[in-house]
Amino acid sequence: MLADLQLLADDLVRDDVARVTPAQRERAIIAALAQYTKDRPRRCVEDVVAEGGSQLAIPDGGIRVAAVEVPVGQIPPALLPASTWGHYHTPTGVCLILTRPLAAGDSVRLTLLRSHVLSAFEDTVPHGDREALASYAAAVLFDQIAATTSGDGNPTIPADAVNHASKPESFARRAERLRQRYYDLLGIDVRRTQPASAMATQPLAASDGGRRLTHFRRRR
Template sequence: MSRELLQSLITDMVRDSADLLSAEAKDRALDLAVQQYGKDRPASVVTDVTADGGHELDYPAGFDALTCSVQGIEYPLGQMPPSRLTADQWMDYETPSGHVILAGVSFAAGEPVRVTWRQPCQADDIPVRDLEAVAAYAAAVLLDQLAAAKSGDNDLMLTADSVRSGSKGRDYAERAATQRRRYHDLLGIDTKRVEGTSAMVQVASAASDGKTRFWNRRPT
């Protein structure tokens, strides 16, 4: 239902009376907006996975090693404060039957392990309060496309038609910028915040017991 409602909101915001945008273009714009929303408002999923015993643990049902990411692992359960594995205590490990979590601790067979993870956002996952923001982002993508199309229509010769086309292109570009600001304002995102251009490098070091550490890596 959310996807249909979002498409209706997008249509209202763009007001493409000349039908310049195809249904496929609108779908792609919505997909981009949902993807961006997922980055700006990531939602976590918490799943208890029953261990088979040993250092390997299956990923939760529905987990895709290429698109999902593990945020944390708690084991054993029931501790206060909660007993969470540090990032260097586990890693992604590929076996002949697929990807598993390989941990530096041994899980008891039949015991639950709590895995917190993130999965790609879907349109139907977006709460009602944020539908307008997502529609605004998609509208901005489509208005940018209309602005580019109108700018590309201009001829090298200065004619009345080219002037009108250029004006229309600028109008679309301004409306796109407005809708993009609307997205940020509705979600409370400060676009003026500037992050430092630094890089964090994780350097391998020996654990306190002299053994090799586990590193939290993703498949490439």
């Protein structure tokens, strides 16, 4: 439940001087839950009734659909190929559009991805992922502490001098380690999930429609 995760995040931060307020901790847990939902969305199986036609409404609160089964109840399951359906954005929201129209009253089984819920009364986060979620929340808090202490300056009296300048870097490193711990506990390779990009230059024709002199074809 939420109280358990709050205590676990507090254990990771060890805020003895009360730099973190309860409101900041709450926002950090919300941010961590949003990231966790992005990486490990909750999978729910729900049956819906088609109204007929090639569009099918997605149940409220669904992020996206992972699988479509129609008709329902066959062995093996009659899963539609991914090439036969897709998400379609309309002025009123997102629905499914299918290449094969459905009859009114057809039952359709959807594997739906939803956001995780974490409160005092409901908790959809698997127990084995609690440490990862708390680690990400603690990383967010250490980022905030690093930003707060970045304005600290060294005192002018040498006898009381403390190296305050190293504090922001120390907190930032702890945030980085905890964020990496989150990915390690979930088994996510951040390097493999980063999109690759490439740039290419396409030769353009001259203004008269012919070849440019710097891009001619060699003759043999």
